[in-house]
Amino acid sequence: MSSIIPATSLTAQTIAEKVQSGEWTALETLENYLTQIAKSDAEIHAFNTVLEDEARAAARAIDERVALGEDVGPLAGVPVAVKDNLCTKGMRTTASSKILENWKPPYDATVVKRLADAGATLIGKTNMDEFAMGSSTENSAFGPTRNPHDLTCVPGGSSGGSAAAVAAGFSPVAIGSDTGGSIRQPASLCGVVGVKPTYGGVSRYGLLAFASSLDQVGPFANTVRDAAIVHEVIGGYDPKDSTSISEPFPSFLDAIEDGVEGLKIGIISELMGDIDGISSEVIQKTREAATLLSKNGALVEEVSIPASLYCLSAYYLIAPAEASSNLSRYDGVRYGLRVDGETLAEMNINTRTAGFGDEVKRRIMLGTYALSAGYFDAYYGKALKVRRLLAQNFDEVYSKYDALLSPTSPCTAFKLGEKTSDPMTMYVNDVCTIPSNLVGHPAISVPFGSGSDGMPIGVQILAPPMQEALMYRVASTLESAEK
């Protein structure tokens, strides 16, 4: 099995400390990662664009400021890889789609600004499933990303590039987006930490929208602590995002080592075998995680979230519906690809037909259908009610339990091409992650061993809205205990 995994990985925490103290320079730190990329990204294709010049300039600037005694920020000199659906001013932002192949936004996403303000150096834009629609990064218009643990396997998706970048040592941390599991599932398949924040916890301004009521931007890292550090940098109220939470979040780091003594943790029973397709190895690993937590003082019991059984269907009605509207703006008029036509409508059709891949077209049509007159109530309207039921289920469970546990992905990384012939087969990969998106709760995937195929397995911790501190605490225990 051909794999590209570095022997050791530096943490963002370490890098920031060393750069801020002057022991290391941001530039040499960056060069190490650029070397790694040059060596191995041809095989992995984690990046759509490597921003060598821009990153070097940023690193030099950081080093100058450090020399002047300035406090550069919590991510001083830390390279960050950013998913290619986040706007980076003047730098290619493609959403891995032909329709935006050469688009350069005239503005930065809020998240991108905050990373730069914290001293991070943007090392590149990572590959993804086109417009975040997919679970394997095989839907990219520019070719798939390969799993660094096994180059014949997928890294997961849609943030496959970002997950692979961290796993392959191309960057200590990365940023992805999660609409139905697109951070957590690739994190699980690549053996890294991945977090989906509370909906509204991280600004969506500058994130190319897929499904607006589900999308969230979040971090990938090698350690739970690193993920929390990045999360705190990018998170918080943004007046440019009307769905952004203004209430401040409690610190993620203060209590992160507090352990799980006395906490009540529920294992979601429906995700432990009721739903078809969840591998027994994955279930076994999740039970091991549960045992570990109880050994550390938590009370772990099975709980039921009955509406989980309907989540996949509800998601595949709600997300495409919103996406069909969000993607209408790609019409060849103001930016991006234009394929000419005799009339406006023809130009729109030619452009969108040439510019979008099959999965994007499928979801746009599905969403358009679900919103159509005559079908709205039966499909989209019903799905919104399932969402309410799910929220009620969670509320009830959280009145008795502090956090929840489940597998992240139903399986380990599958082979490239294995699941591309039937969309439904691919969709089932999201079954464990979708519930948190629908209700807007935070969730994290923590690496927890591997399967018999040697490929990573991740387990998922879910927490109530705005309870990231608790989520990180439990995750941290799992991480240290597992070692």
Added chain:
Amino acid sequence: MTEPISEKEVAHVAYLARLRLSDEELQLFTKQLGAVLEHAKDVEALQLDGVEPMSHPLPLENVTREDEVDEMLDREEVLNQAPAVEDGRFQVPQILGEQP
């Protein structure tokens, strides 16, 4: 057994979404979309009359901003990214049909 969605309906939504499908694609997508809708029958079959729809995960209300001028974009920067420009405006081919 009736198909969840017909080729005619798929062709219609394709037009609504400004997409053109070849005959093969029409057949394939009809089948694939049908499979998703078939799976979604579990949701369709639920009796949820008393349940309020949940459009949004957040209970936020009344988020507004002051009526104050903010930074605007430089026209040249924007027009440089445009496929076709004339006289400082975005150019589009002949529009058939009036503004809805």
Added chain:
Amino acid sequence: MTNADLKDGWELIVGLEVHVELGTATKLFCGCINQFGDEPNTNICPVCLGLPGSLPVVNEKAVISAMQLGRALNCSVNRSVFARKNYFYPDMPKDYQISQYDQPTNTDGYLDLPSGVRIGIERAHIEEDTGKTVHIGSTGRISGSDYSLVDYNRAGVPLIEVVSHPEIRTINQAKEYVEELRGILLTLGVSDAKMEEGSIRVDANVSVRTTNEDGLRTRCEIKNVNSLRSLGRAIEYEANRQIDLYENGESPSQETRHWDESAGRTRSGRSKEDAEDYRYFQEPDLVPLNPNSEIIHMIDQGLPTFPSERRTQLAALADMDIAEIALIVERSHDDFASETIRAGATPQMAIKHLTNNLSDGLGKLTPEAFTSLLQMEETAELTSTQAKKVLGELVQKGGNPQEVAAQFGLEAIGTDQLETLIDQLIANHPDEWERFCGGEKKVQGFFVGEIMKSTSGQADGKAINQILNARTAE
């Protein structure tokens, strides 16, 4: 056109959809300048250009203005939710418009017209405006154009769409409705409401029915009406077009039609088959607006007095009909009129002068001077002709009427003096006098003219006739 102008047996049914551009400093969802007439595509940002990744944030002033308008129109102000209206058109940067659908800000109001009719208002909701498209080609119109050019300066400007119930029954009512709405908007100061600049746009839903019918027949929406005059012409044309169809055994299709000003007719825009499915759903990038009762109360407290109330007040004070004093209110001369009347002036006299002789404005005329002048006319110290002349001077230069009258050397000719003059005239023209007493009324003009000549026009016509008539009786 009154109902009398429609063919016998037919009734006109009109509902108006009026789009009002709010005069906020910035656009509805972003901080771009809201201004008419700037260089194309200079007032733009990622949000109003709909760039990938952009998000809307609601302008508070626009919401307050919307609620103020709603309360001015006697609507309920509700918890509201924004919705996306999805369709492809190049003047919409996102290819969907953020509007309100089933939970709009204002519902169930009414507008009272000067003629006394009350028109129900279904809703007044908030939405964003589109950009402007210019069609380049031989005609400058969309059909026959070669290509089009789009300017997004207007994209994202806040609009309130006011939808009336189909309760308008005459063209005059339709025009009154628009003018009354304008008056409210100007009084509130939320829009400059200029039809010629497009800051107020009117679409008319027109249908007809026979006079003994209850239900509503097929209606057509008429767009592209750019003035009140066009509105009247378009409604008239369309009503007659529909009647003709019915009378020929056909019926109109439900469609949008465009008013062609130069041709004087409406033309079919889109057929029913092309009817758009807008696929409305709640806007996920925005959260609901839910004004509490305190805010609504504050808005109510802050509302100015609107034309209809001012009309009611003035009519009551003057003890006259609303129709008689409506013009005074429209010119915003009602406060002035009220002060004058309260100071003791005869209402009819005050209103008559305001209506006929003060249409160009009050200038330097003060209420005290006006009241004093009216008194001089009342006591016949000045004739009405003289009063008009003094009034003109007071408007131009100010001052008080006694001084101005003296300046002009104006005094009404006293009755004694007048009688003497008339007797002299009668004595000098016995033939004409005999003819007048014999019943030849037109000789009266001769006598009046002679008196006027000898008094340099300062005699009061009424008084002259009174005296002449008295003399004939003797």
